[in-house]
Amino acid sequence: MPDHDVDLFVIGGGSGGVRAARIAAGYGARVMVAEEYRLGGTCVIRGCVPKKLLVYAARFADEFEDAAGFGWTVPAPTFDWKTLIANKDREIARLEAAYATTLERAKVTLFKGRAVLEDAQTVRLVGNGEKLRAKNILLATGGAPYAGADIAGLEHVISSNEAFHLDELPKRILIQGGGYIAVEFAGIFNGLGSEVTLVYRGENILRGFDDDVREHLRSEMERRGIKIITRQTVTGVEKVEHGFCVALSDRESFTVDRVMFATGRRPNVSGLGLESAGVRLATNGGIAVDQFSQTSVASIHAVGDVTNRLNLTPVAIREGHAFADTVFGGKPTPVDHIDVPTAVFSEPEVGVIGLTEAQACAKLAKVDVYKTTFRPLKMTLAGRDTRAFFKLVVDGETDRVLGCHIVGPDAGEMIQLVGIAVKMKATKAEFDEVMAVHPTAAEELVTMREKALSHVREAAE
Numbered sequence: 001m002p003d004h005d006v007d008l009f010v011i012g013g014g015s016g017g018v019r020a021a022r023i024a025a026g027y028g029a030r031v032m033v034a035e036e037y038r039l040g041g042t043c044v045i046r047g048c049v050p051k052k053l054l055v056y057a058a059r060f061a062d063e064f065e066d067a068a069g070f071g072w073t074v075p076a077p078t079f080d081w082k083t084l085i086a087n088k089d090r091e092i093a094r095l096e097a098a099y100a101t102t103l104e105r106a107k108v109t110l111f112k113g114r115a116v117l118e119d120a121q122t123v124r125l126v127g128n129g130e131k132l133r134a135k136n137i138l139l140a141t142g143g144a145p146y147a148g149a150d151i152a153g154l155e156h157v158i159s160s161n162e163a164f165h166l167d168e169l170p171k172r173i174l175i176q177g178g179g180y181i182a183v184e185f186a187g188i189f190n191g192l193g194s195e196v197t198l199v200y201r202g203e204n205i206l207r208g209f210d211d212d213v214r215e216h217l218r219s220e221m222e223r224r225g226i227k228i229i230t231r232q233t234v235t236g237v238e239k240v241e242h243g244f245c246v247a248l249s250d251r252e253s254f255t256v257d258r259v260m261f262a263t264g265r266r267p268n269v270s271g272l273g274l275e276s277a278g279v280r281l282a283t284n285g286g287i288a289v290d291q292f293s294q295t296s297v298a299s300i301h302a303v304g305d306v307t308n309r310l311n312l313t314p315v316a317i318r319e320g321h322a323f324a325d326t327v328f329g330g331k332p333t334p335v336d337h338i339d340v341p342t343a344v345f346s347e348p349e350v351g352v353i354g355l356t357e358a359q360a361c362a363k364l365a366k367v368d369v370y371k372t373t374f375r376p377l378k379m380t381l382a383g384r385d386t387r388a389f390f391k392l393v394v395d396g397e398t399d400r401v402l403g404c405h406i407v408g409p410d411a412g413e414m415i416q417l418v419g420i421a422v423k424m425k426a427t428k429a430e431f432d433e434v435m436a437v438h439p440t441a442a443e444e445l446v447t448m449r450e451k452a453l454s455h456v457r458e459a460a461e
């Protein structure tokens with residue numbers, strides 16, 4: 001008789017939890033997963049996937065407009081929000097079912113409900129009070145929107161969770177936030193025809209990204225008619241007859257139909273029983289883990305957004321997989337969080353990997369910068385006034401490409417491929433050896449010959 005009910009109990013059926021469960025079961029472990037909302041987690045249900053579907057929807061607006069320059073006559077297009085949301089929901093339900101099938105096939109037991117820790121090797125199923133002994137426990141509970149300080153009228157504010165289920169497309173929307181979720185939703189609503197105002201407390205949108213990227217994206221978004229107000233915050237929201245009256249820290253109030261906050265996300269740690277099991281938190285508010293995702297308690301690991309390391313789906317999946325390989329596959333596998341390529345599905349799109357110019361300058365004695373901005377070919381006949389931006393940050397001593405920053409159509413697709421070269425530690429000379437693919441925008445990556453800038457740090461006296 002085994003002294004445990006399961007070899008692995010996973011709390012959270014999102015990207016990281018499902019991958020870990022499937023791989024561990026493949027190694028022969030008896031696995032159970034608890035999911036309190038919907039299988040698939042944030043990415044599938046109310047994150048990456050539905051977001052990208054809305055991005056696609058928004059981009060049709062440009063396609064219809066641009067078609068005229070290529071000889072097409074398109075009758076005035078109309079857009080139906082309800083159709084989009086219903087179709088999106090159908091696709092999400094299909095994906096959710098596919099996740100359930102994957103677990104079933106892997107012989108993983110699913111508990112539909114909340115689970116919490118009782119101690120280092122016991123999990124309590126909140127719905128029925130049952131307690132299960134688990135040899136190992138994986139915390140993969142993800143994160144949730146965080147609305148910031150309490151302000152008057154916060155109950156009228158929606159987060160990205162609700163934005164996916166609005167009854168109708170708002171004619172006017174105010175979004176507070178400057179991170180990737182805020183700028184992506186600004187692009188979505190703008191493309192679908194809403195009047196969009198973005199309010200951000202900092203100096204410029206996309207904090208942490210390369211300064212040129214931030215400047216370029218901001219000017220492109222403004223060119224598309226998105227009003228961007230920086231160095232201000234929303235101080236109150238009041239329900240009025242036709243919408244909501246929003247007060248900003250030092251501006252007059254104005255009225256919109258919807259107010260959305262995309263002011264960050266917090267790891268889902270509260271009420272999880274961490275204290276009873278002795279699991280410690282890190283200073284970033286996430287669960288503290290080592291390079292193998294082990295917490296301060298040997299039998300408990302944590303992966304994904306709940307650790308607040310790098311909150312991206314592929315990272316959560318990789319961490320979940322590495323955990324299963326380490327604990328059940330006998331292959332200790334740390335996860336490399338350096339040089340992770342990532343995209344922002346704003347309009348235009350952003351794709352980045354590696355160091356920004358400022359980060360490289362802070363780290364290295366000599367930094368070379370190559371950059372270019374140009375009007376993509378398709379935009380000429382389209383008559384669209386928009387520019388793409390490419391930048392390479394290079395170690396001036398070794399010639400290694402340390403960072404790549406792209407703003408423009410398909411930046412996300414491009415950065416995935418550049419990521420391979422950067423991870424392989426390619427030099428600028430090796431980039432340049434590659435023949436260009438013409439006519440593409442990506443050819444700029446191998447044809448930027450002239451240094452735009454060279455930073456040399458003064459030797460200390």
Ligand SMILES: Cc1cc2nc3c(=O)[nH]c(=O)nc-3n(C[C@H](O)[C@H](O)[C@H](O)COP(=O)(O)OP(=O)(O)OC[C@H]3O[C@@H](n4cnc5c(N)ncnc54)[C@H](O)[C@@H]3O)c2cc1C
Pocket residue numbers: 011012013014015016017034035036037038039040041042043044046047048049051113114115116140141142143160181268272303304305306311312313314316
């Ligand atoms: C709007 C939005 C857009 C995004 N876009 C992208 C993108 O384009 N690309 C990208 O890489 N990432 C994107 N992300 C981030 C990505 O969704 C997350 O990094 C990823 O989902 C993290 O996976 P996870 O397994 O850690 O957590 P989640 O996927 O959040 O899964 C956690 C699961 O645990 C469940 N749960 C929590 N507590 C309990 C409990 N006590 N008992 C049972 N179940 C519990 C939750 O219901 C949830 O289903 C986006 C996020 C948002 C919000």
